[in-house]
Amino acid sequence: MKRVVVLGSTGSVGRQTLDIVRAHPERFQVVGLSAGSNVDLLAQQIDEFEPQVFAIADEAAGDEFLARDRRLRSACAGLGATALCDVARVRADIVVNALLGYAGLEPTLAALEAGTDVALSNKETLVVAGALVRHAADATGARILPVDSEHSAILQCLRAGERREVRRLILTASGGPFRTHSREEMRRITRQEALRHPTWSMGAKITVDSATLMNKGLEVLEAHWLFDVEFDRIDILVHPESIVHSLVEFDDGSVIAQLGLPDMRLPIWYALHAPARPEASFATLDLAAVGRLHFESLDHERFPCVALAIGAGRRGGVYPAILNAANEVAVAAFLDERLRYLDIPDLIDTVLKEAGAPAPARLDHGAIRDADAWAREVATRHILQGCPTGDPPC
Amino acid sequence: MKRVVVLGSTGSVGRQTLDIVRAHPERFQVVGLSAGSNVDLLAQQIDEFEPQVFAIADEAAGDEFLARDRRLRSACAGLGATALCDVARVRADIVVNALLGYAGLEPTLAALEAGTDVALSNKETLVVAGALVRHAADATGARILPVDSEHSAILQCLRAGERREVRRLILTASGGPFRTHSREEMRRITRQEALRHPTWSMGAKITVDSATLMNKGLEVLEAHWLFDVEFDRIDILVHPESIVHSLVEFDDGSVIAQLGLPDMRLPIWYALHAPARPEASFATLDLAAVGRLHFESLDHERFPCVALAIGAGRRGGVYPAILNAANEVAVAAFLDERLRYLDIPDLIDTVLKEAGAPAPARLDHGAIRDADAWAREVATRHILQGCPTGDPPC
Numbered sequence: 001m002k003r004v005v006v007l008g009s010t011g012s013v014g015r016q017t018l019d020i021v022r023a024h025p026e027r028f029q030v031v032g033l034s035a036g037s038n039v040d041l042l043a044q045q046i047d048e049f050e051p052q053v054f055a056i057a058d059e060a061a062g063d064e065f066l067a068r069d070r071r072l073r074s075a076c077a078g079l080g081a082t083a084l085c086d087v088a089r090v091r092a093d094i095v096v097n098a099l100l101g102y103a104g105l106e107p108t109l110a111a112l113e114a115g116t117d118v119a120l121s122n123k124e125t126l127v128v129a130g131a132l133v134r135h136a137a138d139a140t141g142a143r144i145l146p147v148d149s150e151h152s153a154i155l156q157c158l159r160a161g162e163r164r165e166v167r168r169l170i171l172t173a174s175g176g177p178f179r180t181h182s183r184e185e186m187r188r189i190t191r192q193e194a195l196r197h198p199t200w201s202m203g204a205k206i207t208v209d210s211a212t213l214m215n216k217g218l219e220v221l222e223a224h225w226l227f228d229v230e231f232d233r234i235d236i237l238v239h240p241e242s243i244v245h246s247l248v249e250f251d252d253g254s255v256i257a258q259l260g261l262p263d264m265r266l267p268i269w270y271a272l273h274a275p276a277r278p279e280a281s282f283a284t285l286d287l288a289a290v291g292r293l294h295f296e297s298l299d300h301e302r303f304p305c306v307a308l309a310i311g312a313g314r315r316g317g318v319y320p321a322i323l324n325a326a327n328e329v330a331v332a333a334f335l336d337e338r339l340r341y342l343d344i345p346d347l348i349d350t351v352l353k354e355a356g357a358p359a360p361a362r363l364d365h366g367a368i369r370d371a372d373a374w375a376r377e378v379a380t381r382h383i384l385q386g387c388p389t390g391d392p393p394c
Numbered sequence: 395m396k397r398v399v400v401l402g403s404t405g406s407v408g409r410q411t412l413d414i415v416r417a418h419p420e421r422f423q424v425v426g427l428s429a430g431s432n433v434d435l436l437a438q439q440i441d442e443f444e445p446q447v448f449a450i451a452d453e454a455a456g457d458e459f460l461a462r463d464r465r466l467r468s469a470c471a472g473l474g475a476t477a478l479c480d481v482a483r484v485r486a487d488i489v490v491n492a493l494l495g496y497a498g499l500e501p502t503l504a505a506l507e508a509g510t511d512v513a514l515s516n517k518e519t520l521v522v523a524g525a526l527v528r529h530a531a532d533a534t535g536a537r538i539l540p541v542d543s544e545h546s547a548i549l550q551c552l553r554a555g556e557r558r559e560v561r562r563l564i565l566t567a568s569g570g571p572f573r574t575h576s577r578e579e580m581r582r583i584t585r586q587e588a589l590r591h592p593t594w595s596m597g598a599k600i601t602v603d604s605a606t607l608m609n610k611g612l613e614v615l616e617a618h619w620l621f622d623v624e625f626d627r628i629d630i631l632v633h634p635e636s637i638v639h640s641l642v643e644f645d646d647g648s649v650i651a652q653l654g655l656p657d658m659r660l661p662i663w664y665a666l667h668a669p670a671r672p673e674a675s676f677a678t679l680d681l682a683a684v685g686r687l688h689f690e691s692l693d694h695e696r697f698p699c700v701a702l703a704i705g706a707g708r709r710g711g712v713y714p715a716i717l718n719a720a721n722e723v724a725v726a727a728f729l730d731e732r733l734r735y736l737d738i739p740d741l742i743d744t745v746l747k748e749a750g751a752p753a754p755a756r757l758d759h760g761a762i763r764d765a766d767a768w769a770r771e772v773a774t775r776h777i778l779q780g781c782p783t784g785d786p787p788c
Contacts (some may be wrong), residue, residue, distance in 0.1 A: 156554050156648060156650060157554065157650070159553050159554040160550050160551065160553040160554055160650070160652075161553075161669075161671050162670075162671070165670070165671040165672075170681075237681055237682060238682070239681075244651075249678070249679075250671045251671050251673040251674070252660070252663055252664060252667070252671040252672060252673070252674045253654060253660060253674050253676045253677075253678055253679070254550060254652060254653075254654055254660060254664065254671065255652065255653040255654055255679050256550060256551070256554070256650065256651070256652055256653075257638075257650070257651045257652075257653055258554075258648060258649065258650055258651075259641070259648075259649040259650075259651055260647060260648055260649055266646070266647060266648060269646055269647075270646060270648065273646070275555075276556075276559070277555050277556070277559040277644045277645050277646040277648065278559075278645060278646060279645040279646070280645065280646045280647050282647045283647075284643070284647055285643075285647075285649050287564075287631055287633075287641075287689040288631060288632070288689050288690050288691040290689060291688065291689060291690065292686055292687065292688055292689070293686065293689075294685065294686055295681040295682050295684060295685060295687075296682050296685065297682040
């Protein structure tokens with residue numbers, strides 16, 4: 001019986017994790033849950049899974065929730081960001097971190113420092129603080145198990161050789177809904193269009209990141225920290241069908257790939273059990289039925305977010321935190337229709353350029369928090385002042 | 395420094411093995427060679443690689459060769475089939491068995507019994523005598539390392555999980571030159587057409603086997619013995635580009651594939667070093683340049699050889715030996731234009747049906763040799779008597 005904490009249990013990955021737990025009560029016991037503001041769904045989950053503790057990130061929603069249902073108070077670890085860390089520290093076998101954005105970092109560190117394995121869906125954890133997270137994991141021996149199809153694929157493919165024999169990691173990218181759009185067509189992309197992802201059904205923020213391919217850029221940074229591979233040896237391959245989830249090329253020229261239907265439950269299942277592969281009942285890939293798989297190179301000109309992300313990763317220090325914060329602000333503004341699609345990379349680039357100063361030699365929490373806050377402020381200021389790039393006002 | 399014996403050194407796989415040795419003199423030392431009848435090429439190879447011993451399978455060609463060049467006599471282990479076994483028993487780290495047909499069995503057993511790993515390109519070894527070969531390997535702990543792209547791929551993919559977690563092996567098949575031929579068009583297939591394989595450049599016998607897909611049927615039997623997987627869990631997937639060399643589906647639904655350019659040196663390199671993956675300089679797969687991969691189901695109606703092979707494998711005992719002998723006779727007759735393309739499976743089926751009697755409970759050399767001889771005789775008789783199926787005379 002595996003004791004599981006699910007942080008972000010009302011989001012897409014959180015709900016799918018609980019679907020798996022529901023289908024396998026003999027395997028799992030939920031010991032902790034956390035939600036953002038969707039307290040109605042959280043209440044249902046608490047009723048069903050009876051966790052020892054839960055937390056609510058959104059304090060206003062949490063206050064209302066606790067006022068409405070007093071009997072839950074004893075299991076409530078608290079409200080706000082700190083409470084998420086308390087839930088992450090509960091005695092468990094694995095913490096599934098399905099939080100969105102920068103908020104995912106501290107709970108990841110809390111779990112790893114407590115020696116608990118983390119099934120990590122939250123990209124920003126490794127993006128903004130890869131060095132800290134790696135250090136925390138190495139100190140206690142806790143594992144970081146990726147919960148996204150690409151890194152789960154890489155983790156699986158790496159088993160076919162030794163780490164020192166790896167020549168290249170090849171992350172596949174669906175290319176998003178605008179894979180075939182010209183730069184000119186991209187000018188007119190609306191919120192609605194950006195939220196229509198061809199293969200994956202996900203939350204709004206990550207769907208926009210998948211459209212701009214910022215998501216893929218962040219995944220390169222993630223892969224760098226997860227697998228200790230330098231940036232020059234991490235490639236991106238556009239593959240619209242999202243069947244080949246990623247590949248590893250070894251020194252002998254052999255390429256190992258992991259394939260499956262685009263179903264997030266597969267990497268969740270693998271993270272919950274790795275390295276074991278117990279029988280699962282998900283629909284199985286039938287390549288003859290799929291018929292064709294396509295592959296093409298990434299066009300960096302139409303998808304500048306990838307190079308922005310990798311550039312920030314190479315510079316290191318707080319640059320990835322600045323990139324991430326600027327992107328979060330830009331995407332939120334785009335979703336609120338306060339920023340145009342093509343202004344997303346331009347805004348990020350402007351903020352990164354404004355950062356200018358050299359990165360601190362040693363990354364610490366304070367530096368990251370400061371960089372995050374600074375970048376949000378600068379990005380927000382640029383949006384309020386109009387277009388960040390000197391183009392005519394939005 | 396690895397001491398290597400190459401049996402069948404003048405054939406396609408043998409020559410490619412020696413290409414690798416030539417390019418890496420710091421890694422390999424050739425200690426034994428054998429050829430069939432191409433003694434001119436063998437003489438060059440002996441000059442270049444200076445093996446301790448060699449053997450020539452074709453006695454007439456061998457007699458002439460030794461009469462011509464007396465100084466080679468001291469290194470000659472002998473002529474004929476027995477001499478191949480003597481070469482296989484030389485003190486070596488690995489015996490590359492690139493012999494064609496049934497003649498490959500005894501040298502494989504000789505090497506394994508001597509405790510030497512065998513890099514096995516010869517299909518018939520495992521097809522006709524899987525149980526014996528498995529037993530010989532298990533007795534000394536010597537390994538059988540497949541030298542064909544499909545089984546090498548499976549061996550590599552299996553590293554991504556435990557053996558008990560394997561749900562299916564999926565062998566890919568290019569589909570050969572007649573993948574899209576109707577049964578009617580197949581009636582008119584000529585020797586020249588059958589020898590034009592779309593992706594691999596190989597010897598005549600194996601090229602015809604690839605056209606009829608008998609090759610793939612034999613590979614299913616090989617996979618059964620190499621990986622100890624029952625026939626129900628070995629599938630075939632048609633994949634014309636021969637880029638995905640094979641796949642393994644695990645119990646959790648995850649599918650692991652091995653990919654590479656169609657280059658036989660890749661599986662040879664892997665067999666020579668497995669499980670290590672030293673740096674190789676073969677041209678690297680660029681999936682974006684390949685662009686598309688196609689997959690389709692196997693049509694058993696147009697390619698009946700596959701079911702004939704698997705049927706013989708399921709029946710066990712000497713049936714695979716009968717199948718193999720009948721196929722060798724049929725393909726030789728087709729290459730001599732004494733048999734039509736569509737008569738190949740019909741002849742094999744006729745011989746298998748004539749075998750009738752139950753398989754002996756225990757497989758031994760004598761039973762295999764007898765079955766082989768019997769099947770050759772029956773197949774030859776049918777060819778001499780005209781078409782095996784009661785169709786109008788050829």
